[in-house]
Amino acid sequence: MNDVIVDLKEISKIYQMGPVEIRAVDNIGLQIKKGSFCSIAGASGAGKSTLLHLIGCLDSPTSGEVKINGHNLGEMKDADLTKFRKENVGFVFQFFNLIPTLTAMENVLVPAMFDKDQKVKRAEELLEKVGMGHRMEHHPNELSGGERQRVAIARALINDPPIILADEPTGNLDSETGSEIIELFKALNTQGKTIILVTHEKDIANFANRVIIIKDGRLQDG
């Protein structure tokens, strides 16, 4: 069991919309091994992103238990969760979520901006690694979609987390650029990072070693 990095036990996330109860995640049990490359696939509204947010401690389940890297998130306070997230999870978003006023370099440094150790050297190395060494001082509006996503990946890696969560990372990119980004994830996976990727595109999902299909908040396969 030591090689399980994500351990979900009977988790549900229920939203109350007036009189209607929406089960975004419905009684899911799931284990993901350390160093694996998983994709969570499903149609729009299937509950993929909600599941990803629960794994990434951005949200808490209505019921059930979430264990990440051996830690039970339900027992943690808000401040501890934030710290845990910073140290254990790197996020990559569909819309890149870069800060427009900051350069690529500064965007990578954002998670560490309150740290005593500035990590400038590590940020440079990461940008080199994702192929953005030549555009460190450029602002997001001067970068293409693929370049922005590369910067976002470098940002996710700045604190060297064991898990990378990517929510539709290719959803805003053309297929060629999308493939490049997936290659980047694969490279990170071979270096030991656990990659969990949410997508509604079958082609993209199939790049992963394990494909988890979700439908109406329930696991279908994987």
Place this chain on the structure above:
Amino acid sequence: MPADSKLILRIPLADVAGSHITITLYKWAYPVIMSKARKFGALSYVGRNIRRRNLRSAITIVGISVVIAFFILFASISQGLKDDIMEEIARQEEALAEQRAGFFTLMTMDPFAMDFFNSTELEAMDDYVSDYCIEHDTVGEVYPLAINFLAPADPESDDMFILFGVDPEKGIKYDFITFNADTIDVQGEFLSSDEESQIILGNGVLEANYPGTQLGDKIDLETMSFMSGGNVTIENVTVTGIMEPNIIYDNFAAVPIEFLLEETGMYDAVSDEYYYFFISIWVEDASLIDFSEMRAEIKDITGISDNDISDNENYIKRTIIAHETEIESQGEMRRTIDGWLMAVILLLSIITIVGISNTMLMSVTERRREIGTLKAVGIPKGRIYQIVLGEAMLLVIISLALGGTVGIMLAEIFNYQYQAEVGGIFFAPTSLTPFVMGYVVGISIGVAFLASLYPAWQAARLEPTEALRYE
């Protein structure tokens, strides 16, 4: 370090001639500062956020700067007015302290009756007045005074020179006259107790009766004493002091009282009693004493009649009331100014709160996704508070620099117009004390802090998922 490795700027200070502020810029510091500047921290992020919405930030900064400029102007005017009022109150209180002094004067109106006050009565009165005043938390003194006349050297002259006999140690206090070593400017020395045969001369007496006389010279005094019933010449009196020209004391001269009484036959060697014609009793704060009580006791001690004793009780009552009314009305004016200032501070604070709150709320609402991202990548709630509060602080600090400069200039212009008595509508006394500047800065920062608390709370409570969903 070589001298050319630094640049020195000197900014002269207008208020203090010859003074300046020195700013030294070290050239070697530039690369050090720039390498620090290359690093990215929360402060640079906050600064970029201000610059990102540069038009809105500029409008907010201009708005707050105007408010701060007016705040400084109003605060300095109110301080200036209050300073003037405080000066007036101090003047009134000083005057009041003088006016509070009470006097009893005892004067035998019929010298031919030879019913003078003797040394025993004087001593008894001294003890009584001193004890009574101590009991009433004030100070009282008894001053005997002998009054003779000096004959003018020119018999045709109309000049009247008065020769006082005073206690060399205490001098005399009587009504507005305070004649002693502390208050009279003399060349040489005031009277001393060491020597009996000595005199200090007023300038007029010196010029008319003893021209060319210098300190240390001995002179003869031709006195006309109505108390002893005739003229007496006192010989070989040493001039120990010459009074500086003075409109009141030019025609006066003074000798030790016991010396004058002895020379003019007002001393009885057998009984060792001196006889006094005039006694003044001075009380520092007459509002603390009972005039009728003191009057009765003095009459008991001396047997003096009502006609021969007078006091200034009614005068004191009138003047104290007048001064107290004036002080009260000045105090009222001061409180009114404080009230106006409070109203202005409140109004300006509301404007600032609305301005900053609005700007920060818009900024937070527009950046929901960005704030959500910050939370998702591990920036804790407290830091989100710091970011929003930091942006508001930065806005107010820039505004303080701009508005402060304009406000100080306005205050100086108003004060210049006021001091120069140019008139017009732009004039008022202003006072830019460190206290005024301190509370302008303090209130501005405090108000900005308050104004940004709600937007900061809004930002900090954003759930990252909610923020990430926001499109």
